[in-house]
Amino acid sequence: MAADAIREADARAVAAAVIFREARLLDAGEWADWVAMYSEDAVYWVPAWLDEYTTTNDPDTQVSLLYHDARRGLEERIARIESRKSITALPLPRTVHQISNLEASETGAEQITCHSVFSVHVYDPRVAKEHLRHGRYEHTLRRDGETWKIARKVITLVNDRVPTVLDFYSI
Amino acid sequence: MNAASQIHAARLSEISRLIDDRPGERIFEVDRRIFTDPAVFDAELRYIFEATWNFIGLESQVARPNDFVTTHIGRHPILVMRSAEGKVGAFLNTCRHRGTIVCPFKQGRQKFHVCRYHGWAYDSGGRNISVTEEASGQYPPSFSNSNHDLLPVARLGSYRGFLFASLSADVPPLEEFLGDTRAFLDLIIDQSDSGEVEFVPGASTYTFDGNWKLQFENGLDYYHFATTHSSYVDILKKRNASAGPDAGFTAEPEGEQEGQGSFSFDYGHAVNWSIKRTQLYGRPLGMDPARLDAVRQRVGSTRAKWMLRQRNLTIFPNLQVIDILSAQVRTWRPLAPDKTEMVSHCLAPVGESAAARTLRIRNYEDFFNASGLASSDDNVMYEFCQTGYDATTAAPTQGYLRGVAEVGHGESAHTRELGITPTEWSFGPASFGGETNFHPGYREWRRLLQHAAGETA
Numbered sequence: 001m002a003a004d005a006i007r008e009a010d011a012r013a014v015a016a017a018v019i020f021r022e023a024r025l026l027d028a029g030e031w032a033d034w035v036a037m038y039s040e041d042a043v044y045w046v047p048a049w050l051d052e053y054t055t056t057n058d059p060d061t062q063v064s065l066l067y068h069d070a071r072r073g074l075e076e077r078i079a080r081i082e083s084r085k086s087i088t089a090l091p092l093p094r095t096v097h098q099i100s101n102l103e104a105s106e107t108g109a110e111q112i113t114c115h116s117v118f119s120v121h122v123y124d125p126r127v128a129k130e131h132l133r134h135g136r137y138e139h140t141l142r143r144d145g146e147t148w149k150i151a152r153k154v155i156t157l158v159n160d161r162v163p164t165v166l167d168f169y170s171i
Numbered sequence: 172m173n174a175a176s177q178i179h180a181a182r183l184s185e186i187s188r189l190i191d192d193r194p195g196e197r198i199f200e201v202d203r204r205i206f207t208d209p210a211v212f213d214a215e216l217r218y219i220f221e222a223t224w225n226f227i228g229l230e231s232q233v234a235r236p237n238d239f240v241t242t243h244i245g246r247h248p249i250l251v252m253r254s255a256e257g258k259v260g261a262f263l264n265t266c267r268h269r270g271t272i273v274c275p276f277k278q279g280r281q282k283f284h285v286c287r288y289h290g291w292a293y294d295s296g297g298r299n300i301s302v303t304e305e306a307s308g309q310y311p312p313s314f315s316n317s318n319h320d321l322l323p324v325a326r327l328g329s330y331r332g333f334l335f336a337s338l339s340a341d342v343p344p345l346e347e348f349l350g351d352t353r354a355f356l357d358l359i360i361d362q363s364d365s366g367e368v369e370f371v372p373g374a375s376t377y378t379f380d381g382n383w384k385l386q387f388e389n390g391l392d393y394y395h396f397a398t399t400h401s402s403y404v405d406i407l408k409k410r411n412a413s414a415g416p417d418a419g420f421t422a423e424p425e426g427e428q429e430g431q432g433s434f435s436f437d438y439g440h441a442v443n444w445s446i447k448r449t450q451l452y453g454r455p456l457g458m459d460p461a462r463l464d465a466v467r468q469r470v471g472s473t474r475a476k477w478m479l480r481q482r483n484l485t486i487f488p489n490l491q492v493i494d495i496l497s498a499q500v501r502t503w504r505p506l507a508p509d510k511t512e513m514v515s516h517c518l519a520p521v522g523e524s525a526a527a528r529t530l531r532i533r534n535y536e537d538f539f540n541a542s543g544l545a546s547s548d549d550n551v552m553y554e555f556c557q558t559g560y561d562a563t564t565a566a567p568t569q570g571y572l573r574g575v576a577e578v579g580h581g582e583s584a585h586t587r588e589l590g591i592t593p594t595e596w597s598f599g600p601a602s603f604g605g606e607t608n609f610h611p612g613y614r615e616w617r618r619l620l621q622h623a624a625g626e627t628a
Binding site for chain 1: 276277278279371372373374375376377378379380399401402403405406512517525528529532533535536540541542544547548550551552554555558
């Protein structure tokens, strides 16, 4: 029991370090460091809502809001924004990620699963408009030598009537 | 006609003249006010959206008895249901008692819809089956003798599973309204062996702070692609350098002239298309050669060729159907002069392979919607346009004349292949991006407003 409690505390400490760092890197626009937190075969998934209560559960037969089954998909999105050719990023909205209600547990050898909730405040300096995105994260972390990589991230976006643009930096 | 209605008619007539269309002089101008003026916006809802056929969904969304989906026509909330007997109906989603929304859900299956306010109940055929405590209600005969059923739309029709409805009975028959756009719906529907299409689960809804006509125009605008979507094109070119055979790339038959064209039709509709040797994206239909051969056998090589060409269809006033790397059905709902809600579905032929379906879904997510790598740029562009339209004293924009000098009438090689008779057509090099295909929508816009003003065109 005591050992379990310690393990859970360790898992939570690892998860908090990863998830809060991810949020900081996203808000700071340090995307090379951010995407390096993901394993090459990472799944990044924002399901869509089927009705008032249910989200999609199979990306191969249902449409997601975002779905990438490899880090390369995120790298393409970063390259698009850094090319300064996409008007969605001219200027780039400013964001603040707030994450809380963190729970984490070891769910396998060298694997931690964590649940948290997020509020992302999005401010568009182009038109001085702001809005709030909120929802839940489910991260799966996998040990990679001395560090932990994000192997899977599922983002359930609660307010899914999306104003104008939805991209990795604003959820 | 009394004085008030004369003033109203004069106002509508004045609004209709914000489109300056003089084909003989090769002038086509759109006053910036049509994107910003609340009076124009109100007239559009009442006399365009609420006075003509609107796309309201697919029959396959209500495939089984008692299935329902909710949507809008203009401002009106609409409830589409399949009755227990299997008949599709479309009703105003408002209780006959006090006006409450009867069905507040997006979709589902229910035999009955009970109003949450006082408990009046309707069956899936729209019939009122209960007025709560009617016997003790001390109602006058005028109430008891009235019909209490949900109010049906004035006209409801289906073309091969595409449902259209009109709140006004004063519309042409659906077949006439759709005209030759049916040939382009057929090019999608006939990709299915059973002639059925469906929405892939997972619709998305998004908004942009701009006028709905910005989406209407953009869906017919190939001129913007290279500029607005250059960051996406860069990604595609990189990917395509290493694309395998399962990416679905197909080749035009030998001897086809590359280029980009459009067809304009009556009642505001138009379609854009392109013929390219080098495709930017593969097609779900192209990833399985055996299946493509089977389709070719069934529909003939000419129509199969057109199935593999990019086609962007606009059915005025609220529908765009795009068949490129995937197929999208998108509709818009004007919320304010400067705010529009989009609902977007991935459209698919019933019966394609699991691999083709997954490619269709990935390609769709890649390109479309607020989260896609292309549509998101469009959404921001609409907002830049809307902000620019605040320059109200500026002259009309110059965005309606590409292609006007060589607009075609009558037959062309392309119309003959498709067996269609558009009112106008255009064809130019791949870089063409004509704008004459915006004209039919604006001509219909003006016709409907003039019709409302009593000066039937």
